[in-house]
Amino acid sequence: MPHSPAPPLPPGACATDYRTAFALAPVGLVISRERRMVDCNQAFCRIFRTHRELLIGQSFALLYPSHEEFERTGARIVARLDAEGHYADDRVMKRSPSDPRGELFWCHVAGQALNPAAPHEAGLWSFEDLSDKRAVAPLAADGRGALTAREREVAALLIEGQRSKQIGRQLGLSPRTVDVYRGRLLRKLSAASTTELVQKLLAAG
Structure with missing residues (x-):
């Protein structure tokens, strides 16, 4: 019909x-x-x-x-x-x-x-x-732990699975400097590895 x-x-x-x-x-x-x-x-x-x-x-x-x-x-x-x-x-x-x-x-x-x-x-x-x-990394109980502007940028690219050289090209940094920021992120989020760091960055709540 x-x-x-x-x-x-x-x-x-x-x-x-x-x-x-x-x-x-x-x-x-x-x-x-x-x-x-x-x-x-x-x-x-x-x-x-x-x-x-x-x-x-x-x-x-x-x-x-x-x-x-x-x-x-x-x-x-x-x-x-x-x-x-x-x-x-x-x-x-x-x-x-x-x-x-x-x-x-x-x-x-x-x-x-x-x-x-x-x-x-x-x-x-x-x-x-x-x-x-995905939640923005919270402050620690003592008020520390907030990510800097550059740390947030590095974190966003780590979540995408990019390596230090790739991140460095995008942000205009050397791979060594990217590794320094990665180390700061590991400490601030109490992560033992990049994989754990990404998991914590992706964790909601």
Whole structure:
């Protein structure tokens, strides 16, 4: 039996309402220009516990634990963008940008540059909160143990399974320096090996 034709759209309606699809998408989405937020959707605001009107026109730097991490991530995006203009990584970001002590959390970020020759010119970015799968290393009872900006960057690449030489190339460090940061991470998280370190970095809760 043939299917009945779909009912006609009301006058002036668009077959695909892209604006509504963007606003209600279940993943955080941002349109960017020169590393500033041109528009974002509801899921993105929920992830970062803030309001759209407080983000539009602002720099992504608001959402990083430190300005140096914002700058270094920008440099990595330029260096690692593929031929189609795509980039993705896991990184630590900060919720509640108006609060200097906003919660730090792991986030998966993927982006598409509209012009691969100028990665930061304009792009579309997606954000996935990884809090349920991975927790930021907690402070020890005496208040010690918080990871530095560089330690967080090294940790993110260790989780990806990268070796010291690969990490060094991405971060502009020598393999020996990467090993120094790995040693600090081992001590701070009381891990006996890199495998145990990664397991602890991935542990939720």
